[in-house]
Amino acid sequence: MDLRIAKTHESIQQALLVLLKEKPLEEITVSELCRIAKINRGTFYLHYKNIHGVFEKYFEEIVEDLKCSIHAPYHEIDQGVEDLEADMIQIFHHVKKYEPFYCIVFDEQIPMKYYYMLFHSIRTFVAEIASFLQKGEPLNLPDFQISYQTNAIMGILLEWHQEGYVTSPAELNWYLIRFITERHL
Amino acid sequence: MDLRIAKTHESIQQALLVLLKEKPLEEITVSELCRIAKINRGTFYLHYKNIHGVFEKYFEEIVEDLKCSIHAPYHEIDQGVEDLEADMIQIFHHVKKYEPFYCIVFDEQIPMKYYYMLFHSIRTFVAEIASFLQKGEPLNLPDFQISYQTNAIMGILLEWHQEGYVTSPAELNWYLIRFITERHL
DNA sequence: GAAGATATTGTACAACTGTTCAATAAAAAT
DNA sequence: ATTTTTATTGAACAGTTGTACAATATCTTC
Structure with missing residues (x-):
């Protein structure tokens, strides 16, 4: 080099x-x-190419850190609700850790690109959980359902951003698990 | 004038x-x-202020049209799953109707602003449904759950965009109702 | 350490941005 | 129809963008 x-x-x-x-x-x-x-x-x-190219490089590292955070304590066996909780809360801790960056990423003026980067990262995670929970079943979840679930989680992040990151990651995770496990609407 | x-x-x-x-x-x-x-x-x-100011004006009208589409056939009484379906599918018909514009809105390079405009429009709708279904209950849904639900729906739109708007609105609606009414993951 | 490879620099260019100002044109008000 | 109001124009400004080129500096390799 x-x-x-x-x-x-x-x-x-x-x-x-x-x-x-x-x-x-x-x-x-x-x-x-x-x-x-x-x-x-x-x-x-x-x-x-431009200023965004620089920020993108940065954000790539941040997203990489999220991937590590989620998969670091990955339990091969018996992924129950408790382990799911443990994994999900990592997302909130991660965003809190890089709060100044996510203030930028979720800003009105900023291109969708970074949203998509985060989306794809979380989507991979959601897809893994889904295939894990449904193993044995021949029918795997359609892409639409994975994106539905993934973006639902990101909806919590959007709301979090809008309220100024006041709520604690623990409380957000409590909400999330409740939303996932309870029937909707 | x-x-x-x-x-x-x-x-x-x-x-x-x-x-x-x-x-x-x-x-x-x-x-x-x-x-x-x-x-x-x-x-x-x-x-x-700039080019985006012009596009925003346009998109404001489009979002306004969505609001009309959803609330046009609004049934005051007995909002069951059937009526919910009828309302939800309007969202997909709407996006299909303005497909060229949504191709722009969901583009990587485009600011989040337009995503938020659509988000807030659908969010109002989701909040109304939620308060309608839960009337009687003293505890109304927290903001986080409304945003969770709203962005979940938008997750379907994102997936739709990515696959090139191939799937029909009817099928998307079938998915959506299934995702909403079934337990997740 | 010398030779070769290549990253950086300075300069220049045409085009775009956002703003200002006086002059002009066109609309509204009487 | 004339006056008043105000939107539009043209010109000019400093600053930015993206690109190109030869000249220079710096690194790698042998």
Whole structure:
């Protein structure tokens, strides 16, 4: 790996963090970021398509961390409601951990891209649970049901975002388990 | 109302439709739109903040149409599962009706704003159903459950978008009613 | 350490953005 | 029909974008 590339990437990522402390992502310009990062603007375009490209790199790592959080204490045997609870609450702890980032991700002005990244991550998790619980049954859940379930969970995150992340992860998890296990409407 | 303003608005909205036929929303510039609309660029900024401001106006009307679709055949009495089905399917018919617009709304590059507009519209509807079904009970559903339910429905729309709107509204509604009435996972 | 590979820089370009201002045109009010 | 109000225009501004190129600096490899 070329040291120059590594250094450039570091400067850019660091500059983004600096700028995010004073203004919203959508107001940050490439020119400004390059001035902070002390790199040529042309160099920026050699590595990223635009400002969102930088943030996306960051968010990829965050989503990766979520995947680890969920699957770290994965119990092969006897996945009951208790284990389900233990896994689900990881999602809320994760969002709380990276709250400043999710404030950006769920912002009105920000592209759907990041929502989809989180969605796909949680969806994989939901699909695994579903296939695990329904093993033996020949009919696996249709894609629509997986997306239905996944986005339901994300609905809680949206509400959480809107109320300003006041509710505790524990209480959110209590809600979630209740919504999942009880009949709806 | 000033005729000049009305004429300007018409020109701008019409120009957006023309440009949307040849390129994605995110690639349309204010300058280009003003050339098509044959208005001064300064005039544009007198009425809209940016290109998204124009699209938002359009989408407001579309969301308004959804509200009408849902509440048009509203049955005051005896809202059973059959009536619920009749109301829910309106959502799918609506999205199908404005498919080209929802292709934009659900696009990766497009701001969350439009997703939230649709979300709030459906959320109002879900909240009404919930309070209707649970009337008598002193405890009304918490905000988290309404958002959970609402976004679950939108999960079906997201999946629908991803598969290219192949599935029929009738089948989607069949899925949805099944997901709502059956116990989850 | 020298040679080769390649990342970075500086400069330039046409196009777009968002804003300002006086001048003009067009509508509304009388 | 004239006056008043106000929307639109044209021009200009500093700043941004995305791209291109030759010149330079820096890293890797041998």
